[in-house]
Amino acid sequence: MQVEIGVLGPLEVSVDGISIVPTASKPSQVLAVLALNAGHLVTVRALCDEIWGSRPPRSGVQTLQTYILKLRGMLEHALADRSDTCSKDILITRRPGYVLAVEPGDVDATRYDRLSSAGRQAVNEGDHAAASRLLADALRLWRGPAFADLPAGPLLGVEAVRLEENRLGDLYLRIEADLKLGRHHQLLGELAALCARHPLMENFCTQHMVALYRCGRRSQALEAYRRLRADMANELGVEPSPQVRNLHQAILSGRSLLDQENPAILRTPLSPR
Incomplete structure (x- = not known):
């Protein structure tokens, strides 16, 4: 199974080449938060806070369950030709929340962070050519502002700021390396x-x-x-x-x-x- 997740720009999530991104914004927010925490538990409370802030509606938990069902339905469609995997194997219910059971490396933000760390290490070691190459590779992963097409609650908002600050810092360091070259x-x-x-x-x-x-x-x-x-x-x-x-x-x-x-x-x- 091939999973590709992009958050460094508009949200893109595909399974075996088939998009599973909902058209509605709130289920997409849920998917984005789960993707950012690939392989790790995200609590129901955290998801509700992301979608509705500090005042979720009384039916918030039930509505969230509806969004999860919608995401699983899109997963089932993407997995229609597979007999070895079902949607509940990927989007797992685990009290008190949910886990998107994919590899962290399937997410472009994770790959970006790894390349960024390697590039900054090269800067510290004075290897300007390696720093330029690694940081350029990291920056090429960006397709626009992080979560560009989604409303940002407390989780996505903080992560978007972190990623953008790191992007600007890496851009400065890559240009600095190029000047030294x-x-x-x-x-x-x-x-x-x-x-x-x-x-x-x-x-x-x-x-x-x-x-x-x-x-x-x-x-x-x-x-x-x-x-x-x-x-x-x-x-x-x-x-x-x-x-x-x-x-x-x-x-x-x-x-x-x-x-x-x-x-x-x-x-x-x-x-x-």
Whole structure:
């Protein structure tokens, strides 16, 4: 039996190539929570909290059972050609809740976390080529915002925030590895788009400034700083951090520090704003 579960974007769950994602949002929420906890018990209370928050209806438990029956019905359809497995073997009732009995590795978020950890380990070891490759592989698993087509209750909401923060961190580290590998020319378009999408994030702006400077585009690097400074003043009422200001001064003075593979000014990652 082949199971594929995708939560890094719109929810996708298929068994032997047949989708088992309901059209209604609440049963899909249930499926997403069970998928995130593949192989582990999820309690009825946790599922009810995800769907209805702190005030579930009186019929909440019965309604949840209806959703489980619907999911099992879709599983039965996907397993119609199999005689060795039934829906209750996959979506198991285990007091006080349910277990989706699939391998954690069937879930793209689990594979992402594993690749992300390996990539960050490579960063710590100073292996820039491995870090770039592993983090790029992790980021390619994303198809859009996590659970993009689902309402997010307390469980999915927290997990979506965690995954997005990790994605942005991994993106920063992958670009940093590529800068250290001398790939500044290839990064210009990607960094320009990231700065437009995240105008208050100093991390991406500093990387863009360094890439522009190394490509001989000093005036544009200085303009990127001016744009960041104006955005931060208008939106937050603050100046860029000392690290960003130091980088700006280094570009103004044309210090050779910025031409090195691993300039000291960029060794400490900046916190996103």
